[in-house]
Amino acid sequence: MTLTENLFENLRLELRRGCLTLAVLAQLRQERYGYTLRKALAERGLEIDESTLYPLLRRLEAQGLLASEWREEEKRNKRFYRLSSDGEQIFDQLLKEWQAINISINSIL
Amino acid sequence: MELLDRYLQAVKKHLPWQRQDDIIAELKANLEAQLEDKEAELGRPLTNEEAMAWLKLLGSPIQMAAPYQAQQYLIGPAIFPTYRYVLQLACTWAVVINIIVSVVRVAAEKDTSPAAWFGVLQHIPLTLLMTAAWVTLIFVIVEYAVTHSKTKWMPPAAPSAGWSPAELPPLEEGESAGQKPRSFAHAVTEVIFGFLFLAWWLLVPQHPYLLIGPGVLYWHASPFQLAPISVLFYWWVVGVNVVQLAWRSADLIRGSWPRPRPAQTIVVSAVGLIPLGLLLSVRDHAYVLLRNPAIDQVHYGEALTSINLSIHWSVVVLCAITVLWLVWEFGRLSLDAYRKRMASMQ
Numbered sequence: 001m002t003l004t005e006n007l008f009e010n011l012r013l014e015l016r017r018g019c020l021t022l023a024v025l026a027q028l029r030q031e032r033y034g035y036t037l038r039k040a041l042a043e044r045g046l047e048i049d050e051s052t053l054y055p056l057l058r059r060l061e062a063q064g065l066l067a068s069e070w071r072e073e074e075k076r077n078k079r080f081y082r083l084s085s086d087g088e089q090i091f092d093q094l095l096k097e098w099q100a101i102n103i104s105i106n107s108i109l
Numbered sequence: 110m111e112l113l114d115r116y117l118q119a120v121k122k123h124l125p126w127q128r129q130d131d132i133i134a135e136l137k138a139n140l141e142a143q144l145e146d147k148e149a150e151l152g153r154p155l156t157n158e159e160a161m162a163w164l165k166l167l168g169s170p171i172q173m174a175a176p177y178q179a180q181q182y183l184i185g186p187a188i189f190p191t192y193r194y195v196l197q198l199a200c201t202w203a204v205v206i207n208i209i210v211s212v213v214r215v216a217a218e219k220d221t222s223p224a225a226w227f228g229v230l231q232h233i234p235l236t237l238l239m240t241a242a243w244v245t246l247i248f249v250i251v252e253y254a255v256t257h258s259k260t261k262w263m264p265p266a267a268p269s270a271g272w273s274p275a276e277l278p279p280l281e282e283g284e285s286a287g288q289k290p291r292s293f294a295h296a297v298t299e300v301i302f303g304f305l306f307l308a309w310w311l312l313v314p315q316h317p318y319l320l321i322g323p324g325v326l327y328w329h330a331s332p333f334q335l336a337p338i339s340v341l342f343y344w345w346v347v348g349v350n351v352v353q354l355a356w357r358s359a360d361l362i363r364g365s366w367p368r369p370r371p372a373q374t375i376v377v378s379a380v381g382l383i384p385l386g387l388l389l390s391v392r393d394h395a396y397v398l399l400r401n402p403a404i405d406q407v408h409y410g411e412a413l414t415s416i417n418l419s420i421h422w423s424v425v426v427l428c429a430i431t432v433l434w435l436v437w438e439f440g441r442l443s444l445d446a447y448r449k450r451m452a453s454m455q
Contacts, residue, residue: 079138
């Protein structure tokens, strides 16, 4: 990877990081487990690696934004995640922030 | 699927031990669901090669496990600015206190040999290292306590809340628009005064009244005379001033007088340290001697000792000021050079 490609990759990851959190929180307004969440995001054009998504879910849960529970579905135990009440509040705030940034960036571009 | 189980087993070895089983159970459920989808798409089980290609896409076990590890810092970003601020303060004061204590100790022990002064300087790196180590250790403990405490504690920020723009120091010379260029009149004056000083200094041996005025009469009548080291010192001063004058004249001729090279003053000052070093190395601080020791020792011995001691301490102070100035200038120049290099790289 050349220096420019490496720089681009770093900046791209930085740009995506915050967006991914917002997307995950948005998707988890409805309860899902890891794999279906990944599929749902991919169907909307947001591909995300397993090694990024699953640890992200754990971190968001540790921060109190998600709640989770183990439940059996299709003869398999799965961990289901959904937004916690704190998570809903923060998600609303982040969404407003995102929309404001989006409008600003669009007007700048 | 055996290959998936082997993969998960390898991942498990790199996970935080308290949550290994929970994470592996979740990963297994997710990856098995993914595998089932793949096999449903193909309408058959994955071949060994396809399974290996899929696992390869997931990343190595270490890559898969790494993001589950809590981010670990010795000193985290929340307290790092405070750490840096305290470190700078502590190191500065440690060096200042160390120098003061060492100078007092050397003076008290009455061992003012160059080796004793070298010992003072020798202690500075160790003092810096020990101070930095203690400050770092304290902040590492604070970081550990903060990250492992149940309550969310916010460290105090570096003192910035109470600052006022009115208290900002005035602009330093040369900071606003690069170094202020030296005027032509300034450069010419420096050369003229350099020449006059050299001429005056060269005349002093034949006409000592130029240095001590009417005191020369008392000097000739006094029982004291200068030690031979004074001749060496005299010619070193001549040499240093000739070099400085030649350098300044060359600047004037070449037209480089508006911005003299900063290294120039450092070199001249460093060379100027040599005669001071010569004076410091004089045995028993014998800068002034008695003309007839056998006769005058009884009457003037004490006065001689106190004259020599005064000269010695003056040289020590001068030497210390020059060394500190050199260290400061050298540090400033190095920092400027580093900044310029970084700016040229951007």
